[in-house]
Amino acid sequence: MKKKRGDGGEDDAAVEALEFDDQGRAVAAGSAEGIRIKYERRKRTGGGGGAGPHLQGGGGGPVPQLMGMASVTFDNYMSPYVALEERTMDEQLHAAVSDNTVDNRGAQPVFVSSTNLFIYMKNSITRCTALTKEKTFFLLQRAFQKKLQSYAKVLDKKLPQPQTQIVAKMAASLANIQTGDSMQTTNTVYRIPPGQEVTVCYVIDTCEYCADTVEALEDLIRDKIGSKYQDKIDMSGEEDAFRDVTAKCIRVLVSGLEQRLDTPLKELSRTNWSSFDMVGEESSYVRAIQLTIHPFVTEVRQLIPSSYFRSFCDKFAIAFASTYYRTLTGLKRISEAGTQQLLLDVTTIKSLLLKLPVLEAEKKPGGGGAASRHSNVVNQSKSLSGASTIAPAMYTKMVNKEFRKLEVMLKLVGSPRDMLVDMFRAQWDCSMNTTTMASDFQTIMTLKGIPRNDHAAMLEQLGVEAVEGGGRVGGDSSTMTVNIQALQEKGSDVAAKVNADLDQMRQRVDRFRNAFR
Numbered sequence: 001m002k003k004k005r006g007d008g009g010e011d012d013a014a015v016e017a018l019e020f021d022d023q024g025r026a027v028a029a030g031s032a033e034g035i036r037i038k039y040e041r042r043k044r045t046g047g048g049g050g051a052g053p054h055l056q057g058g059g060g061g062p063v064p065q066l067m068g069m070a071s072v073t074f075d076n077y078m079s080p081y082v083a084l085e086e087r088t089m090d091e092q093l094h095a096a097v098s099d100n101t102v103d104n105r106g107a108q109p110v111f112v113s114s115t116n117l118f119i120y121m122k123n124s125i126t127r128c129t130a131l132t133k134e135k136t137f138f139l140l141q142r143a144f145q146k147k148l149q150s151y152a153k154v155l156d157k158k159l160p161q162p163q164t165q166i167v168a169k170m171a172a173s174l175a176n177i178q179t180g181d182s183m184q185t186t187n188t189v190y191r192i193p194p195g196q197e198v199t200v201c202y203v204i205d206t207c208e209y210c211a212d213t214v215e216a217l218e219d220l221i222r223d224k225i226g227s228k229y230q231d232k233i234d235m236s237g238e239e240d241a242f243r244d245v246t247a248k249c250i251r252v253l254v255s256g257l258e259q260r261l262d263t264p265l266k267e268l269s270r271t272n273w274s275s276f277d278m279v280g281e282e283s284s285y286v287r288a289i290q291l292t293i294h295p296f297v298t299e300v301r302q303l304i305p306s307s308y309f310r311s312f313c314d315k316f317a318i319a320f321a322s323t324y325y326r327t328l329t330g331l332k333r334i335s336e337a338g339t340q341q342l343l344l345d346v347t348t349i350k351s352l353l354l355k356l357p358v359l360e361a362e363k364k365p366g367g368g369g370a371a372s373r374h375s376n377v378v379n380q381s382k383s384l385s386g387a388s389t390i391a392p393a394m395y396t397k398m399v400n401k402e403f404r405k406l407e408v409m410l411k412l413v414g415s416p417r418d419m420l421v422d423m424f425r426a427q428w429d430c431s432m433n434t435t436t437m438a439s440d441f442q443t444i445m446t447l448k449g450i451p452r453n454d455h456a457a458m459l460e461q462l463g464v465e466a467v468e469g470g471g472r473v474g475g476d477s478s479t480m481t482v483n484i485q486a487l488q489e490k491g492s493d494v495a496a497k498v499n500a501d502l503d504q505m506r507q508r509v510d511r512f513r514n515a516f517r
Contacts, residue, residue, distance in 0.1 A: 078136040082143055085124050089147045092117055096154050100199065108205035108305065117151060118213050125224065134226045141221050145238055148214060152241035155203050155210075159252050160196065162188045192256030197296060200256070201303035204249045207242040208305060214239045250308060254316045257296050258323060264288035265327050273331055274449065276338035282348045283341065290352055298361040313356045313395060321402035324349065328406065333449035339414030343407065350403040357391045413447045420448070421461050438464040 018026045019034040027034045096113035103112045121144055128137050164187065192200065218235040225233065264285040271283075301309050328342065408427050415423050424441055438459055445455055459466050 082139045086143045110206040110209045114206045138229045148238040156245050160190045190252045190255040191259045204304045207246040211239045211242040260292050273338035274333040276335050279340045286345045297359050317353050334447050339410045343410045346406050412444050434464045
C-alpha cells in the first residue's frame, strides 16, 4: 500500500530534504547541486538559516578560527627570531654612527639611516605578523623601542661635544673669596666648527621625522597586535627621546653662535672707551657681529621647521642680550663720547636682532655653486610669518625689553654727575630689592669713573646701602637684571663678569684688581 504524505516514512524525509534553484526547480539537498545552492543562499543572507526548517542543513555551528593556531603554539620558542631581527637593526645603528648621508626628498632633509631603520621595522612587522600577532610580536615591539632609544643616542653623538669653561670655575672662586658663597658652576658651551651648523640642523629635522614616525608606528602595531597586548603598547618614551635631542640641538645652535661672537666681544672689551672722543659709524666689532650672525641664522632658517627656528631666535636673542650686557658692565670707565658711540652700537645690534626671525640669505648672481647646495629645501622653508618681512610682535616686544636695560644704563653713564641720582630714580627699575638696585647704581658710577670714595655719599642720597664689591665681581651673580637672572645660569653670569678669556690672563687680573681697588 502506498504511504500517504506526512505519515513519517522515508519518502517524507526525502521530500523534506529539498533545495530549490533560481528557477524554482527542486533539487535533492544532499546532492552536489543542492549543497551548492544551500551555501550560496547562506552567503547571500549573511550565514543565516531562517528560510524554514525544510531548508536548514545539518550542523549549523560557526566554523572555528584556524588561522594562527599552529603559530601560537611556537610563541614561547620564537626568541631566536626576535634576536635575529635585533642583530640586523644593531648593524644598521652601527653604520648610522658614521653615515651622514642625507635624504632631501621629503619636507625636510633627514639622515638616510632614519628612513632605512623605519623601513626595516615595517618589513619586520610584515614578516612577524605572517607568523603570529601575539607574544612574539610584542617582544619584537619591545626590541623596536630599544633600538629607537639607541638611534636617538646616535643622533646625539653627531652634535659637537660640550666644553666646560675652566675660567668659569676660576671666576666662581674669585667671587667666593669676596662673598663667602659656595656657588657651583655648570657653564657648558658648544663650539660649532665652520659648516657644522648644517649637521646640527639635519639632526633636528631627523629627530622631528623620527618623533612623528614613532607615533605612526605605535598606531600600526596596536592595530595589528593581539587584543590582550594592545593596552601594553606605549612608545611615548621613544618619542620623548627624540624631542629631547631636538631641544639639545637648539641649545647647541645658540651656544655655538654665541661662541663665534667671542672675538668681536673681546674687541669691545679691549677698546679704551675712557679716551674715546669721536662718535662715528657703528664700531668695527658691530660689523663683525653682523657678518657672523647673518649667514649662520639664514642657513639655520632654511633647514629647520619654523617652530624650531622661532625657538632658536628667542633663546639666542635673550642669551646674546645677556652676554652683551655683562660685557658692557665689565668695562672700565666710559667717556661721554664713548657712551654715545656705544648707544649707536646698541641700536644697530638691536635692529639686527629684531630682524632675526625674517633674515633672508643674500642673493648671489648666477645662482649656482655653493649658494645652491641646499636649494632643494630652501623653497620648502618659509619665514616665521609666511611671506611677511616683519618679526612676530611677541619677539619684538621681548627684544625691546631686553635692550631697554642696556640703553638706559648707557644713558645714565653719559648723564651729568649731579643729575645721576634723579635720572636713576626716574629711568631705572626701582621695583627690585634695594640690594640689587644698589649694586646696579654702583656699577653705573664705576663706569662713569666716579671715585669709590664718593660712592657711599651718592648711595645715601639714593636711599640705599652700599653693596660690598662695588657691583662688579662680587655679590649676587645676577645683579644687573632680574630678567637675566631667571634666564641664565649663575655660573655663566659670574664667568662673564670677569670676561672668560684664558688667553688674556693679564687683562682678567687687571679687571679683578680694579674691582677691589
